[in-house]
Amino acid sequence: MAARRAFLALILAVAGASAAAEEIGDAVRGEGLFQRQCLACHKVGPTAKNGVGPRLNGIFGRRAGGLADFKYSKSMARMGTDGLVWTLETLDAYIENPKALVSGTRMNYRGMADGQARADLLAFLREWSDRPQNIPEAEPTARRSTHDLDPAILAIRGDPAYGEYLASECQTCHRRDGADEGIPSITNWPEADFVVAMHGYKRGLRPHPVMQMMAGRLSDDEIAALAAYFATLE
Amino acid sequence: MILNRRHFIGTGLVAGGLLAAPMVLGQAKPKVVVIGGGAGGATAARYLARDGAGALDVTLVEANPVYTTCFFSNLYIGGFRDFESLQHGYDKVTAGGVTVITDTATAVDPAARTVTLAGGQVLDYDRLILSPGIDFREGSVPGWSLADAEVMPHAWKAGPQTRLLKSMVEAMPEGGTFAMVAPPNPYRCPPGPYERISMVAHLLKQTNPTAKILILDPKDKYSKQALFEEGWGKHYDGMIDWIGPEFGGGAVEVRPDTMEVVIEGEAQKVDCCNVIPGQMAGQIAAIAGVTDETGWAPVDPGSMKAKLDENIFVLGDSSAQGDMPKSAFSANSQAKVAAMAIRGELTGSKVFPAKYSNTCWSLIAPEDGVKVGASYEPTAEKIASVASFISDTGEDAALRKATYEESLGWYSGITADIFG
Numbered sequence A: 001m002a003a004r005r006a007f008l009a010l011i012l013a014v015a016g017a018s019a020a021a022e023e024i025g026d027a028v029r030g031e032g033l034f035q036r037q038c039l040a041c042h043k044v045g046p047t048a049k050n051g052v053g054p055r056l057n058g059i060f061g062r063r064a065g066g067l068a069d070f071k072y073s074k075s076m077a078r079m080g081t082d083g084l085v086w087t088l089e090t091l092d093a094y095i096e097n098p099k100a101l102v103s104g105t106r107m108n109y110r111g112m113a114d115g116q117a118r119a120d121l122l123a124f125l126r127e128w129s130d131r132p133q134n135i136p137e138a139e140p141t142a143r144r145s146t147h148d149l150d151p152a153i154l155a156i157r158g159d160p161a162y163g164e165y166l167a168s169e170c171q172t173c174h175r176r177d178g179a180d181e182g183i184p185s186i187t188n189w190p191e192a193d194f195v196v197a198m199h200g201y202k203r204g205l206r207p208h209p210v211m212q213m214m215a216g217r218l219s220d221d222e223i224a225a226l227a228a229y230f231a232t233l234e
Numbered sequence B: 001m002i003l004n005r006r007h008f009i010g011t012g013l014v015a016g017g018l019l020a021a022p023m024v025l026g027q028a029k030p031k032v033v034v035i036g037g038g039a040g041g042a043t044a045a046r047y048l049a050r051d052g053a054g055a056l057d058v059t060l061v062e063a064n065p066v067y068t069t070c071f072f073s074n075l076y077i078g079g080f081r082d083f084e085s086l087q088h089g090y091d092k093v094t095a096g097g098v099t100v101i102t103d104t105a106t107a108v109d110p111a112a113r114t115v116t117l118a119g120g121q122v123l124d125y126d127r128l129i130l131s132p133g134i135d136f137r138e139g140s141v142p143g144w145s146l147a148d149a150e151v152m153p154h155a156w157k158a159g160p161q162t163r164l165l166k167s168m169v170e171a172m173p174e175g176g177t178f179a180m181v182a183p184p185n186p187y188r189c190p191p192g193p194y195e196r197i198s199m200v201a202h203l204l205k206q207t208n209p210t211a212k213i214l215i216l217d218p219k220d221k222y223s224k225q226a227l228f229e230e231g232w233g234k235h236y237d238g239m240i241d242w243i244g245p246e247f248g249g250g251a252v253e254v255r256p257d258t259m260e261v262v263i264e265g266e267a268q269k270v271d272c273c274n275v276i277p278g279q280m281a282g283q284i285a286a287i288a289g290v291t292d293e294t295g296w297a298p299v300d301p302g303s304m305k306a307k308l309d310e311n312i313f314v315l316g317d318s319s320a321q322g323d324m325p326k327s328a329f330s331a332n333s334q335a336k337v338a339a340m341a342i343r344g345e346l347t348g349s350k351v352f353p354a355k356y357s358n359t360c361w362s363l364i365a366p367e368d369g370v371k372v373g374a375s376y377e378p379t380a381e382k383i384a385s386v387a388s389f390i391s392d393t394g395e396d397a398a399l400r401k402a403t404y405e406e407s408l409g410w411y412s413g414i415t416a417d418i419f420g
Helices: A002-014 A019-025 A027-037 A072-080 A088-096 A113-124 A159-168 A191-202 A207-216 A221-233 B002-020 B043-052 B073-077 B091-097 B146-150 B160-170 B191-205 B225-235 B283-287 B329-346 B397-419
Strands: B031-035 B057-062 B101-102 B106-109 B115-119 B122-124 B127-131 B134-136 B179-180 B212-216 B240-243 B253-255 B260-263 B266-269 B272-275 B279-281 B312-314 B356-367 B367-376 B384-390
Touching: A019 A072, A072 B397, A088 A113, A088 B031, A088 B073, A088 B312, A159 A191, A191 A207, A191 A221, A207 B367, A207 B384, B031 B043, B031 B122, B043 B091, B043 B127, B043 B329, B043 B397, B073 B191, B091 B101, B106 B283, B127 B329, B134 B312, B160 B191, B160 B272, B179 B191, B179 B266, B191 B212, B191 B225, B191 B356, B212 B260, B225 B283, B225 B356, B225 B367, B279 B283, B312 B329, B329 B356, B329 B397, B356 B397, B367 B397
Parallel strands: B031 B057, B031 B127, B057 B101, B127 B312, B179 B212, B179 B272, B212 B240
Antiparallel strands: B106 B115, B115 B122, B134 B279, B253 B260, B260 B266, B356 B367, B367 B384
């Protein structure tokens, strides 16, 4: 473990990325967080096996739902086929609020609100990616994007009447009665999760092309209106 | 000055109130008549009845008691769905507060605002929605007329024609030739002819693998071309021959009596021939006087209101609106905008800015689905595309399977939205 960490530090030094290295987080602190909050379900390391959750060595650069020997939720598998790949940015969003990124994930974890704690945890996890040197430098070490949704956006109170009109566009595919067949249900979704998810598509964090297009032209108010409408739909 | 201003505002409100809510004054409910019970018409009727909450009298006129969707009918030809799965009744439309009449509209009097049905009934309207789909241009394929459709089916309106085409493909002799005369632009369902080719190829691959497929096409390029070409090479290598306009595909004559197609003066015998002719707005649109010299009905991009009659709206395939393809998804999307605009005009309800969207899924082979889509907004001239996407060539099998499954979800979603 110590040797491995030294190896990583060497790579970063060679790449001249000392400034960027500061931004990943504190791996030692991250290891502590992992042991307290993750270890019950997830194992990491060269001999790690799947438990309740999939093994996490090699997670960076892996496609979501990408282990052939682990049975993922339908939602996680769908995100993988849609193209979600685990990077510093997507893992950060997932750990912050798992269900906002992957609605039907089986991971029974509320989320880690503290951005620094997430950075520390990811700094630790990244040491156990198979070939961290193959991850393009810019990606894992880049400054985190501002995907933490502005509280002002989450605070917008949507107009459900406008949402009802806008929702008619959604209901060409998403069934009003909540049936889930090839296309996920969006009925009765908690408002905040709906808003975070739609902004995830709008920013290209969530991968599905139809949803990126639909969300891409919705204003903050329109997303809030839709969230308000779908949250109350019987 | 202040008095004048106040007076003006007051008058405006009274006038607005009179216009906006005629039923408040003890008159009959405003009447909306919808002609055509497909993706545009049935959606509009249901949304008007539901959102109007009893304030509007909505009547839907449709020729068939049970509707067969043209979308997904290629999957029936390929053996992926049974025919009954394409059929939808109007019980839930009726239950939703719409009066459904099984008949055909034969005349429209725009001055008197009446529609006459083949059965003799005359319906009054305040607003009329026309969503009649397509009709065929006589003479667009030399040698073919609608009377020949029993020998060389078009199968471009779903129903008996769809079944006939499938039975003809199944009856082809071993090693025989299937020919398609593809339509010129614009036509219903841009990727449809090429999805059909894929489905015919799939069917023949199972039962008649030495058969050949010939596409005679007046267009030099077509929807999802790279995706279809890649898929045909992968699944049906050597089976499909596409002849574009450069090699005579644009000037084809057919001979139904002898089952021949004539390409650049050379007659070729075929065993099954699918003629998809040039198209125009459903006949009733011309009868109502809302089509122009192109054969389609120009509409206002923000509301789908006919440019040639302020009391008539035209939806779906029949409309000339700009960038949206002629598809069920488009018609369904346009219907919601029109329903909102009409409700606003007749009841004074709030009208939000129009947004439109479309996605077309196509199946190339089992679990090999692709899609293309775009979102649209009205400009002064037309409904304009604002963003779009298309499946990539070389996608992996898992994504293609997910896309196919998504299309099944879409069919179930949109038919629930249209028919209840």
